[in-house]
Amino acid sequence: MxxxxxxxxxxxxxxxxxxxxxxxxxxxxxxxxxxxxxxxxxxxxxxxxxxxxxxxxxxxxxxxxxxxxxxxxxxxxxxxxxxxxxxxxxxxxxxxxxxxxxxxxxxxxxxxxxxxxxxxxxxxxxxxxxxxxxxxxxxxxxxxxxxxxxxxxxxxxxxxxxxxxxxxxxxxxxxxxxxxxxxxxxxxxxxxxxxxxxxxxRPTIRGEVADEEGLRRLVQAAFQRRRKVLANALGGIAGRDEVVRWCERAGIDPRVRPERLRPEDFAALQRAREEEARGRVGQGGHEVTDATDATGGGGEGAGAP
Incomplete structure (x- = not known):
């Protein structure tokens, strides 16, 4: 001993x-x-x-x-x-x-x-x-x-x-x-x-996404402005109209505050974001990824969203 x-x-x-x-x-x-x-x-x-x-x-x-x-x-x-x-x-x-x-x-x-x-x-x-x-x-x-x-x-x-x-x-x-x-x-x-x-x-993760880093940045952006409604809270990574479209695809009320969303809700929002990005590429546009967007830093503590 x-x-x-x-x-x-x-x-x-x-x-x-x-x-x-x-x-x-x-x-x-x-x-x-x-x-x-x-x-x-x-x-x-x-x-x-x-x-x-x-x-x-x-x-x-x-x-x-x-x-x-x-x-x-x-x-x-x-x-x-x-x-x-x-x-x-x-x-x-x-x-x-x-x-x-x-x-x-x-x-x-x-x-x-x-x-x-x-x-x-x-x-x-x-x-x-x-x-x-x-x-x-x-x-x-x-x-x-x-x-x-x-x-x-x-x-x-x-x-x-x-x-x-x-x-x-x-x-x-x-x-x-x-x-x-x-x-x-x-x-x-x-x-x-x-x-x-x-x-x-968990036997099954609560909401699969293709872009894990994109999800992390989305969650980080949402909780940096946690008291605002979702359509405004995500202003750091997209315009209000774009966020509203993601919410419609995901079946989420854009007027809800981020702190009310479950992990699977954030995953659904990220999938909607990915689907819209793929749609733009399919129409001949350029996909915007989290590696090139202007997302800000700092989360709820060192290394955390």
Whole structure:
């Protein structure tokens, strides 16, 4: 069994890097809950994001699973090698979790790898969208995020916390809460509480589209002006008349606010947009793609629509 985080920090003369937003979870019951929720066991592969001091890695290895641990902090990698390097099921990857090859982690497996981890608060958005890009090649995700982020991800259409990140992730994944994690469970103690959530692959995605990036930009544009009616909210990517035509094709009221639309409604709107673009090409025009339009940046947080 691996030693508690405070003891390991003292043993190796280390401290959390505040500039990286490091907070080490030291509550064993939470580690056990995450390991249990992951379904890890013999014959399975788990990819752990941000292995840190190995406090979760140890319980995952105890299940008999093969664990690929991602960690970019060289000092923490030294600890992980010293504490867990003798375990044949342990594989350390000193890498940036946002750029890691999650799809490749499933090569040669009968079932896709499970993703677990305490997502660094500063890069939660980019990490979730990196995973979303390979959601068909990965199994369940069991991740810890800020409670505020978890509330947004679990929100229903029409609620105050419902937004673009909710649309994009809940379209591909069923999202449920595993457990709450008070801030006192970390060292150093952060200023916010956390939540462990599980994101399971949906058997069927909530609305197929041909252009995933086009859908992301459409959702992003809509929620940048979430309190306006849809016909006006999408003014950043199209004229009002064009948006109204998309709505007519999709069977959506152009007077509705974006926060009222379900993920499948946004997908229907994107398909209508694609159909109209194909129609213009068929008539001898030039198709306008998201690679060439003037969509603005910035969403509901780093990397999120």
């Amino acid at each position: 691996i030693a508690p985080a405070p003891e390991l920090l003292r043993r190796y003369g280390l401290a959390a890097r505040h500039s990286w937003g490091q907070n080490f979870l030291h509550e064993p019951s939470i580690h056990r809950a995450i390991a249990a929720a992951s379904g890890a066991g013999p014959g399975t592969r788990v990819v752990e994001i941000g292995a840190g001091l190995g406090s979760l890695t140890g319980p995952l290895l105890e299940t008999g699973a093969e664990v690929w641990a991602i960690e970019r902090d060289r000092d923490l990698c030294r600890v992980l090698r010293a504490e867990l390097g003798d375990n044949p099921n342990f594989s350390l990857h000193e890498a940036d979790a946002v750029r890691f090859d999650y799809a490749g982690a499933g090569a040669g497996l009968d079932a896709p790898p499970t993703i677990v981890g305490n997502l660094p608060y500063q890069i939660t958005g980019p990490l979730l969208f990196a995973l979303l890009a390979v959601h068909r090649q990965t199994g369940p995700w069991i991740v810890m995020v800020q409670k505020e982020v978890a509330d947004r991800l679990c929100a229903e259409p029409g609620s105050r916390t419902y937004g673009g990140v909710t649309v994009m992730l809940s379209r591909a994944r069923r999202i449920s809460v595993v457990t709450q994690v008070p801030r006192a469970c970390f060292v150093p103690r952060p200023r916010v509480d956390s939540t462990v959530i599980r994101l399971d692959p």
